Amino acid sequence: SPIRIYDHGDKQGFLRKPRKTDGVDGPDGQHPGKAWGMYVDLGAYGVPQRIRDKKSWNFEPALLRMEEWTRKIGGYQCFYTDFLLTRDEYKEMFDHKQYDKMRKKTGADEAFPEVYDKVRPELKVCDRNGRLKAKAN
Numbered sequence: 001s002p003i004r005i006y007d008h009g010d011k012q013g014f015l016r017k018p019r020k021t022d023g024v025d026g027p028d029g030q031h032p033g034k035a036w037g038m039y040v041d042l043g044a045y046g047v048p049q050r051i052r053d054k055k056s057w058n059f060e061p062a063l064l065r066m067e068e069w070t071r072k073i074g075g076y077q078c079f080y081t082d083f084l085l086t087r088d089e090y091k092e093m094f095d096h097k098q099y100d101k102m103r104k105k106t107g108a109d110e111a112f113p114e115v116y117d118k119v120r121p122e123l124k125v126c127d128r129n130g131r132l133k134a135k136a137n
Contacts, residue, residue, distance in 0.1 A: 003039040006031050014094045014115075019074045041078060060084060079119045090116050 004026065007017040018037020025032050050057035063084050070077060071093050077083050085093065103109040 007035040016095045
C-alpha cells in the first residue's frame with residue numbers, strides 16, 4: 001500500500017525527509033506547502049517454496065540482504081515486521097535526533113526502554129547483536 005512521507009523540516013521525527021520529492025501539499029489540502037515523497041509498504045507473505053518442499057531454508061541471509069537494500073535506498077521497515085537490524089542499523093534507518101532529545105528532556109531515557117528494545121525480535125528467535133559482539137571478540 002502507498003505511504004506518503006512529508007518533509008517536516010526540523011520536526012521530522014523518526015522518518016527522515018524524503019530523498020526524492022514527488023509533490024507538494026497533501027490530498028484535500030492537507031499539509032499545505034509541504035513536500036512529500038511516495039513510499040510503498042511491500043510485504044512478502046506465505047510459506048517459502050523450500051519449506052513447502054520439505055527442504056531446509058535459512059531466512060536470515062534473505063532478510064539481511066533486504067534490510068541492507070532498504071537502508072541503502074533510504075527506505076524503512078514497518079514495526080509490524082520481523083527484523084534482524086542491529087541497534088546501529090536501526091538508528092541508520094530511523095532518525096533518532098528528535099526522539100533522543102525528547103527522551104532526555106522528559107526523563108524517559110531513564111524510565112522507559114527505547115523503541116528498538118520494544119520491537120526487536122525476542123533473543124530466542126535471533127540475537128544478531130550478540131553474535132556480532134562475539135565475532136568482534
